[in-house]
Amino acid sequence: MPSPEQLFTIPSLFSANPGFMWYFTFLNAVLVTVAMEKIKEQFSSLRIAQRCVLTEDLAYLLDIDISRAEGSHLVAVSCSNKSIGVYNRETLSLLREYSSHPSLLSGVRFAHACESLLFSACSDRTVKCWDTRSASSEPVQLFCGYPSNVFASFDISCNDLVICAGTEKVEEDAFMVFWDARGGTNSASSRKEPLGAYSESHNDDITKICFHPFKANLMVSGSTDGLVNVFDINKNNEDDALVTTCNSDSSVSFIGWAGKDYQQVYCTTHDEGFCWWDLAQLDTEEPILLLHIPDAREVVSIENAKLKYFVGGFYHEKLDKLLVVGGMAAGSIHFMECGAGGLSLVGTLGGGHSTTVRSFCWNEADNLLLTGGEDAQLLLWKPGAVEKAFGKKTSMKSVSSVHQRVRVHQNPFKSKRK
Numbered sequence: 001m002p003s004p005e006q007l008f009t010i011p012s013l014f015s016a017n018p019g020f021m022w023y024f025t026f027l028n029a030v031l032v033t034v035a036m037e038k039i040k041e042q043f044s045s046l047r048i049a050q051r052c053v054l055t056e057d058l059a060y061l062l063d064i065d066i067s068r069a070e071g072s073h074l075v076a077v078s079c080s081n082k083s084i085g086v087y088n089r090e091t092l093s094l095l096r097e098y099s100s101h102p103s104l105l106s107g108v109r110f111a112h113a114c115e116s117l118l119f120s121a122c123s124d125r126t127v128k129c130w131d132t133r134s135a136s137s138e139p140v141q142l143f144c145g146y147p148s149n150v151f152a153s154f155d156i157s158c159n160d161l162v163i164c165a166g167t168e169k170v171e172e173d174a175f176m177v178f179w180d181a182r183g184g185t186n187s188a189s190s191r192k193e194p195l196g197a198y199s200e201s202h203n204d205d206i207t208k209i210c211f212h213p214f215k216a217n218l219m220v221s222g223s224t225d226g227l228v229n230v231f232d233i234n235k236n237n238e239d240d241a242l243v244t245t246c247n248s249d250s251s252v253s254f255i256g257w258a259g260k261d262y263q264q265v266y267c268t269t270h271d272e273g274f275c276w277w278d279l280a281q282l283d284t285e286e287p288i289l290l291l292h293i294p295d296a297r298e299v300v301s302i303e304n305a306k307l308k309y310f311v312g313g314f315y316h317e318k319l320d321k322l323l324v325v326g327g328m329a330a331g332s333i334h335f336m337e338c339g340a341g342g343l344s345l346v347g348t349l350g351g352g353h354s355t356t357v358r359s360f361c362w363n364e365a366d367n368l369l370l371t372g373g374e375d376a377q378l379l380l381w382k383p384g385a386v387e388k389a390f391g392k393k394t395s396m397k398s399v400s401s402v403h404q405r406v407r408v409h410q411n412p413f414k415s416k417r418k
Contacts, residue, residue: 143191
């Protein structure tokens with residue numbers, strides 16, 4: 001066993017040998033460059049493999065999810081015409097179609113373990129569960145909210161046990177409503193009442209709910225009040241459940257988890273801002289804010305033009321990189337890597353959509369990307385794919401009944417711990 005005097009620490013090694021500091025700095029730069037090149041190579045190889053058959057009822061494609069159950073090949077899309085389409089992931093052929101009429105949709109999610117169960121949240125104060133194996137166009141279960149609820153967001157926990165939906169603000173209240181998700185197909189059109197709700201953590205529309213990828217008790221929420229809240233729902237009450245609150249200084253449009261063990265959260269905003277926090281620093285003296293860009297349109301340039309909008313983001317596990325997806329009005333899609341110094345363009349996809357892209361879903365296991373736009377097109381992108389011949393592609397920007405509100409809020413930062 002070496003004595004303490006014989007043990008070298010990295011700082012003492014650097015101070016005694018300045019060349020080591022240069023070497024490690026150089027090595028780190030090389031590793032970052034290699035990772036960047038891998039990302040660029042991966043996304044530059046994506047080509048359109050399939051394009052959905054366009055319908056006469058043009059609609060914005062607002063949300064996309066894929067079934068990740070083993071052997072599944074299903075894709076679900078929610079549309080501005082109040083319909084949900086279920087497609088074959090490889091052929092993009094339409095398999096099922098459901099209607100939420102007259103209610104607006106606020107997202108679709110497949111159950112994690114059962115490929116056939118699909119959930120959707122509606123403005124009629126319900127979350128519906130559909131069984132895609134059934135020929136029936138009726139939901140197999142209704143998760144009913146409280147009388148005043150208008151749901152604007154929702155998600156289901158990674159173990160498929162809990163559903164949470166966020167509401168629009170009604171009078172002075174905005175709620176996160178919870179249900180027990182078990183028993184989705186035990187009886188036809190059965191109804192479930194809420195387990196309870198959180199009502200104190202947001203004071204405006206709750207635009208996004210996102211459970212942790214593998215810790216079923218952790219959940220993050222985002223709102224037009226600018227706040228991003230992290231909860232441990234195993235706690236007995238809302239006050240104890242609130243782990244921390246961060247402020248994006250604007251209306252939140254997208255949230256997600258990132259980093260090794262998914263200990264980071266990030267958000268984009270309706271005025272194209274970006275924030276990124278490290279929850280691993282909550283019990284330290286280090287700041288949790290990793291990056292804040294008030295308006296990416298001012299700092300991200302793409303071929304002598306400025307970025308127009310964000311679509312969302314995702315964490316690339318294999319490369320340990322957080323990527324943000326944005327676009328231009330003409331339909332091009334852009335991938336940006338997040339680093340301490342800002343956002344760096346690593347890939348661009350063109351020739352697919354003819355106008356704004358509203359939704360995407362990245363499947364890392366198969367290296368495929370699905371995108372949906374205001375041109376009513378659903379596209380499947382794969383490495384090295386060759387697109388089959390289609391009819392003339394025209395700009396078909398549809399008139400949507402969905403209008404996204406953009407409101408900037410300058411609330412002071414507040415945090416329970418930091």
